[in-house]
Amino acid sequence: MARYVGQRVKRTEDPRLIKGLAHYVDDIRLPDTLHVAFVRSIYAHARINGVDAGEALKAPGVVAIFTGKDVSEKIGPVPCASALPELKVPDHRVLATDKVYFVGHPIAAVVAADAYAARDAAELLMVDYEELPAVVNAEEAAQGGAVIHEQFGSNVAYKLTAGEGDIVAALASADRRIKQRIINQRLAPVAMEPRGVLARYLPGEQELTVWSSTQIPHLLRTQLALMIGIPENKLRVITPEVGGGFGSKLNVYAEEALLGWISMQLGRPAKWIETRRENMQATIHGRGQVGEIEIGCKADGTVTGLRYNVVADLGAYHQLLTPAIPTLTGLMLSGAYKIPAIQINVTGVFTNKMATDAYRGAGRPEATYVVERAIDLVAAELGLDPVAVRRRNFPAPEEFPLKTATGLFYDSGNYEGALAKALENAGYERLREEQRAAREQGRIVGIGVSTYVEICALGPSQAMPAGGWESATVRIEPTGTVTVLTGASPHGQGQETSFAQLAADELGVDMGDVTVVHGDTAIVQYGIGTFGSRATAVGGTAVFVAIEKLKEKASKIAAHMLG
Structure with a gap:
């Protein structure tokens, strides 16, 4: 029996978190640190006729002010x-030069002796704007109107059609065809900890260290090296504690490159350190889809085909x-159904608007x-129970592996069994009876069902821009502890x-003798990062494989020692 895997144990990372002993980016203090505040656009769309930093440069504690003209040719897009x-793909630079195209677009960076002086000086910087018509409705953007990036001639970034099967014939064969407008509203992720960056350059060693609240330290290092023009092996990224990411920190942001360059x-x-207002304005947003679904079905509820025409709001x-995000919607349109x-x-x-991601x-x-x-x-069109329609369109367990009309393969599943268990646990039949009784009394009671x-x-997949693999190194130290x-x-x-x-069980050591190190590109071998529910499934597998190799090596050494 495993001593640790599958057993209730106290999380090793929790004591420092609940005692307030953990270190986030803003907790890291370095001598002589300068602080940066950004001047951001108050307009969704405007030309910049000029930036006057004269009064701001005179403010107490100000060391430097950088505008788009200072950095546009020195830091990559x-x-x-x-x-x-x-x-x-727009050529989006770390600071705006001639034009701003969303509220929160950074225009200038004010560098001062402390955060308060930087914020006060930022208020003194004057920007001469020429306001332009703004496009905030995705459907209107698709149809024309004011063009954000003139070089493209329209606001359409791309068009893509995907899917398999003869959708025209499938819908034509249906007894009923139903259409519905669908809105997935745009939203702001709002992690508890906003983004933060601390950069330190050692000119003698020509080494740059960047502390960032990121989900992808190694990928960030690669991209920052390209943006700033520094050899990657002279750039170190450290990710301390991260107070929530949810995908919003699975990215490479302008501020990360600019702070390193400064x-x-x-x-x-x-x-x-990002303010909450900046977080709402200049950290990526999510969702933002407006579309129309058309579904065809037989009289018994069997679905013949599904079409989704969608306008995706990508931001500025x-x-x-x-x-890539709207394409993932297309991959999963089959849901749990055949x-x-x-x-x-x-x-x-x-x-x-700010970019979605x-x-x-x-x-x-x-x-x-x-x-x-x-x-x-x-179900509503045919007067059927929503559960019955779902059951009719589920693939049977023996139909797996199942190829969907979106191009995916589902390896295994028992959707009917899972739904039956959920209905039993919820007391579905009893809930329906209560619903009927309530409606007879004039009360409205809804029951939602979803798979x-x-x-x-x-x-690892061709669909993964960075490869999709994960890495691990496992060491037994001379004293017998494990890293x-x-x-x-x-x-x-x-x-x-x-x-x-995992390591304690496989190597037969106490769990307290195992230390897990992550988030430091100078210590940890190259990795991909944490997102998409992958860290245990892929990263844990890498750890297991590394342990197996370590055990094989240890066996050879033991055999040699024992003759």
């Missing part, structure tokens, strides 16, 4: 890793994965809303505990 056919120019550490420019023909038609558009499921919850709402529409298939534990180095970057998922459980 914010990277976009998505590769889609005919995708239009420290290199001034020869002193530079720190920026692309962050790391912005254009639908013979599915088509998604995506129109990704620029609007005068990965947030809590990243395109997949949108798909669940679409297909589950569609199944409920079928969900998730694509997660993202591993696990993981390329995953946990920030609340509990891998410091679960990886220690």
Whole structure:
């Protein structure tokens, strides 16, 4: 029996967190640190006729002020890793130069001796704006109107059609066809800890260290090296505690590159801690889809086909994965059902808002809303129980592995069994009786039913921009303690505990003798990071494989010693 895996244990990372002894970016103090405040656009769309920093430079404690003209040719564009056919990618720089295109767009960075002096001086900087018409409605952006990036001629960033099966024939064969407008509203992730960056450059060693509240320290190091123009092996990224990410910190932001560059120019550490207002304005947003579903069905509730025409609000420019998120919606449109023909038609558009990107499921919850709402529409149209319609369209366990009309393979499943268990636990029949009784009394009682298939534990795949693998190194120290180095970057998922459980059981040591190290690119071998529910499934597997190799090596050494 395993001593630790599967057993109730106290999380090893919790004591420092609940005692207030953990260190987030803002808890790290370095001598002579300068503080940065940003001047951000108050307009959604405007030309910049001039920036007057004269009064701000005279303010007490101000060391320097940088504008877009100072850095536009010295720091590369914010990277976009998505590769889609005919995708239009704006050249988005870390500070605006001639134009701003969303509220919160950074225009200038004020560097001062402390955070208060920087904020006060930022209030003195004057920007001469020429306001332009703003495009804030995604559907209107798709149809025309004011163009945000003139070089593209329209606000359409890309169009994509995906899916399999003859959708026209599938819908034509239906006894009923139902349409419904669907809105997945745009939202702000709002992690408890806003973003934060601390950068320190050592000119003698020509080494730059960046502390960042990120989910992807190694990928961030690679991209920052390219943006700033520093050799990657001279750049170190450290991720201390992270107070929530939810995908919003699965990114490479302008502030991270700019802070590193500022420290290199001034020869002193530079720190920026995002305010909550900045967090709402300039950290990626999630969702933002407006579309129409069309579903066809037979009289018994069997679905013949599903089409989803959607306009995706991408925001004013692309962050790391912005254009790719709506494509994940298309992958999951089959949900838990056997639908013979599915088509998604995506129109990704620029609007005068912050970019959208990965947030809590990243395109997949949108798909669940679409297909589950569609199944409920079928039930309502035919006067059937929503549960009955779901059961009719479930694949049977013996039909797995199942290829969906979105191009995915579902390896296994017993959806009927899972739903039956859920209905039993909820007392579904009793709830329906209570609902009927309530309605007879004039009271409205709703009962919601939903199923969900998730694509997660993202591993090696052509669909993964960074490869999808994960890394681990496991060492037995001379004193018998064990060190696990993981390329995953946990920030609340509990891998410091679960990886220690795994190592302790496999190596026969006490769990307290296992230390899990992560989030430091100078110590940990290259890794991909933590997102998409992948850290234990992929990172934990890497730890297990490393342990197996270590045990094999130890066996050879023991055999040699024993003759």
